Structure formats: C-alpha cells, structure tokens
Amino acid sequence: MTSQPTPTKAASGPGGSGEPGGGLQAGLKNRHLSMIAIGGVIGAGLFVGSSSGIATAGPGILLSYALVGTLVVLVMRMLGEMSAANPTSGSFSAHADRALGRWAGFSIGWLYWFFWVVVLAVEATAGAKILEGWIPAVPQWGWALIVMLVLTATNLVSVGSYGEFEFWFAGIKVVAISAFVVVGALAIFGVLPGVDAEKAGLGNLTDHGGFLPNGPGAILTGVLLVVFSFMGSEIATLAAGESEDPQRAVTKSTNSIIWRVGVFYLGSIFVVVTLLPWNDPSIKEQGSYVAALDSLGIAHAGQIMNFIVLTSVLSCLNSGLYTASRMAFSLGQRRDAPKAFARTTSRGVPLAAIIVSVTFGFVAVFFNYKFPDSVFLFLVNSSGAVALFVWLVICFSQLRMRKIIQRESPEKLVVKMWLNPYLTWATAALIVFVLGYMLTDTEHDGRETVLLSLLVAAVVLVIAVIRQRRGAGAPAVHPVADEPHDDAPVKVG
Numbered sequence: 001m002t003s004q005p006t007p008t009k010a011a012s013g014p015g016g017s018g019e020p021g022g023g024l025q026a027g028l029k030n031r032h033l034s035m036i037a038i039g040g041v042i043g044a045g046l047f048v049g050s051s052s053g054i055a056t057a058g059p060g061i062l063l064s065y066a067l068v069g070t071l072v073v074l075v076m077r078m079l080g081e082m083s084a085a086n087p088t089s090g091s092f093s094a095h096a097d098r099a100l101g102r103w104a105g106f107s108i109g110w111l112y113w114f115f116w117v118v119v120l121a122v123e124a125t126a127g128a129k130i131l132e133g134w135i136p137a138v139p140q141w142g143w144a145l146i147v148m149l150v151l152t153a154t155n156l157v158s159v160g161s162y163g164e165f166e167f168w169f170a171g172i173k174v175v176a177i178s179a180f181v182v183v184g185a186l187a188i189f190g191v192l193p194g195v196d197a198e199k200a201g202l203g204n205l206t207d208h209g210g211f212l213p214n215g216p217g218a219i220l221t222g223v224l225l226v227v228f229s230f231m232g233s234e235i236a237t238l239a240a241g242e243s244e245d246p247q248r249a250v251t252k253s254t255n256s257i258i259w260r261v262g263v264f265y266l267g268s269i270f271v272v273v274t275l276l277p278w279n280d281p282s283i284k285e286q287g288s289y290v291a292a293l294d295s296l297g298i299a300h301a302g303q304i305m306n307f308i309v310l311t312s313v314l315s316c317l318n319s320g321l322y323t324a325s326r327m328a329f330s331l332g333q334r335r336d337a338p339k340a341f342a343r344t345t346s347r348g349v350p351l352a353a354i355i356v357s358v359t360f361g362f363v364a365v366f367f368n369y370k371f372p373d374s375v376f377l378f379l380v381n382s383s384g385a386v387a388l389f390v391w392l393v394i395c396f397s398q399l400r401m402r403k404i405i406q407r408e409s410p411e412k413l414v415v416k417m418w419l420n421p422y423l424t425w426a427t428a429a430l431i432v433f434v435l436g437y438m439l440t441d442t443e444h445d446g447r448e449t450v451l452l453s454l455l456v457a458a459v460v461l462v463i464a465v466i467r468q469r470r471g472a473g474a475p476a477v478h479p480v481a482d483e484p485h486d487d488a489p490v491k492v493g
Helices: 030-039 044-085 091-099 102-134 140-157 159-188 217-230 235-242 246-255 257-275 281-286 288-295 301-333 351-370 375-383 386-408 422-438 446-469
Strands: none
Touching: 030 159, 030 235, 030 246, 044 091, 044 102, 044 217, 044 235, 044 246, 044 257, 044 281, 044 288, 044 301, 044 386, 044 422, 091 102, 091 235, 091 301, 091 386, 102 140, 102 301, 102 351, 102 375, 102 386, 102 446, 140 159, 140 301, 140 351, 159 257, 159 288, 159 301, 217 386, 217 422, 235 246, 235 301, 246 257, 257 288, 281 288, 288 301, 301 351, 351 375, 375 446, 386 422, 386 446, 422 446
C-alpha cells in the first residue's frame, strides 16, 4: 500500500500531546501552495519601486532584474534541495541550525522574523494611504489598524484561512500582471485592437541614449534598488510543512521559479521600457505601470493600478504575518525563543507567535506615524540587508547539508543544486560583492542600510554565541530520513 501523508498533523514538538494544541496542521491544499509559490515573487515593490530603477539604469534595468533574478533562482534551488529532503516550518533557519550550528539557526531566524515584522508596518501604511484616498472619512492610522486586525484574525482562525486569502490575493496579482504583459506585448507590435500606442516600440530600448544611457555602473545601482522586491520567494518552503504533500510542494515551487521570475519580473519590465521611453517624465510622476497603462489610453489606469497595488500589499501583509509567526514557532520548538511560541491551538495555530509578531508590527506602525524620520527609519534600514544575509546563509548551509543528506539518506535528494559546489560558491561570492557594492552607495542609502543591518546582525550573533556557550536551549532534532519528525506530516502505511 502506498504511504500517504495524513492531513491532520504537520508538527508535534512542544505543541503536541500534553500541550493546548496538537502542533501545526496540514491545512494548506496543493492549490494554496501553488499560488503562494507563484504570488510570492510578486511583491508590491515590483509595482511601486520599479520606476526609480528605470530612472537610474534606463532599459539596462532589465540586466539588473536578470542578475537578481538569476541570484534568486540559484538560491531557491539550494533551498529547494534542503527543504525537499526535510520540509520544516523553520526552513533555512532550521537547515542552518543543523548545517552550521545553533548560533546560525538562531541568528538568521530572528533576523528574518525582524525583517517581516518591520515589513508589516511598511505594508500596512502603504495600504492605508490607498484606502484613505478612496474613503477619506477614515484616517490613515484607522485604515492601518483595520487592515492589521482583519489579517491578524485571518491568521488566527487556521492555516487554511490564511491559504484561502492568499490564494485569492495572489490570484489577482497573477492575473493582473499576466494581462499587463499580454496587452502590452500586443500594443508594442501594433496588433492591439482600438489602441494607438504612439510611443511604443522596440526602438525605446536603444533610441534614447542607448541601452545603458547612464553607463554600465548603473546596472549595479539598479541591483540595489530591485533586490529587495524579490524577498518572499522563499515563503513556499516555510508553508510546505503545513501542506498535504510537503516534498511535492517544495519540488514544484523550486522547479517553477525560473519561469515565474522570467514572466512576472523580466516580462513586465520589458513591456514598460518598450511601451515608453525610459526617460518619459510620466514614469517617475505616475509610477511605471500606471504610466504604461496610461500610454495605451486605458481609462482609470491609476485606480486600476491602485487596486492591484492594494491587493499586493494585503498579500504581503498576510504572508508576512504568517511567515513571521512560523519562524517564531520554529525558534520556539528549538528552544531559541520562549516555549510559548511553539504552542498551538486546537486548530494548529501558533497563537503566541502570531500575537507577538503582530504586536511588534503595531508598535512599528506607531513609530511610522510618530517618529517616521528617526525610529522607524532606523527599523527599515536596519532590516534592509537581511534578504542578502538570508541568501548567504542558505548558500553555506547547502554546502554542508548536501554532504549530510548524501551520507544519511541520499534518496531524499529529489532536488539537486546545479554544478554543486561550484555554482553555490559563485552565488555566495556574488552576494558578498553586492553587499560590498552597497557600502559604496551613498545616493540611495545603500551604505547606511548595510551598516545598520550588520549592527543588528552583530547584536543577534553575540546573543546567539553567548547562549550556545551557556548551553541554553535543548538539542535540536533534525531528521532527514522518512520517519515522522517535528515538522513533517506523519505517514501511515
């Protein structure tokens, strides 16, 4: 008889028998995981932040996106290799815990949690601005509060409700950007009925100062401006631990990352810089996607894009709260956070982890309104380089974990990193190079972001080393073989 994962229990550990809940539950369906994986790479930053990148690098921004996209594909391949062998709610933090040491899992786990709770405040504020524009009777802070409360409630109900909300949020993003690419491509080649796109044409890629109007150095500057809009592609590996078939979910999301980056990022940006000259004032004034839609004469383009951006913001908020709480849950399981973080309700929801995460988010929202240019700016800048830190840790973890998996259960290597270990080392070197280049960037706050992020990382790392030397926490369990373990569904014969 073929063994099948039971859909009732995805994690035991501290939240298991004897505790209020029975651990995380496998409440995410395959369609949820598929859409989470697809939508995870489409952040609000793509719609909002791309205009500054285009203004900086011109059509050459395509090379910036291609460079970062390649980086993400490689990092996700490494993470997919480890997560397919051992799906867990802690994802790269749990892998680093075993591969590099308790200090590594502790440090990168808390830094990642910090990143997402700050994102909660950023996205809540962005969504509130849009909603206030539509219904000004409710103040901006009121909308931020409403949005945070609604999505907190969603996450508190069950993982299935999170998955359902994210399925529709991500679905809207995917449909919208796919339609944008198709309509834009038709207009570029002059076959879109009823539309006369006077400025559109492949000539826009070279006719206004060349493909690299600001020189080749602008490609790297563009990288700094777009790299953080890719954060979120790893969410599917965290969510896989609560799915019906974790290994299949991880494998599928890893194998599809190339076309997702190609279509949604490179495809849509190509349409923007081909529909309009890169130096068209409307790109900076209205935003790249709104300006592109306006050039086609599409009515209410601004409001259409506001709706899509709002959907992306809500999706990011929803996933951010989910991701932060699951990382906190995993840290609690490994005794790297208060034990209460690892307790779950009868619905498999880590209540304390969610409440603490959203509370920090609410505090950050308050700082955004009260001290936007001091405290909140520090929070944003000090978490800004965490994405690169996470990717670097994934690289080094994969180098060690490949040997461990090959030694203990080679049959679990269903996803393999290409050209191992050479491509892994090359990826790590590229990440270090980007971090180093950021230190030379004073115009876009790159240096401040790296230095503040390094400061916060150093503080967390010191705490981790002190804890390890004092023997704090319990020994972590890191199964790789097929037997039931903390974050994998129990299999029955």
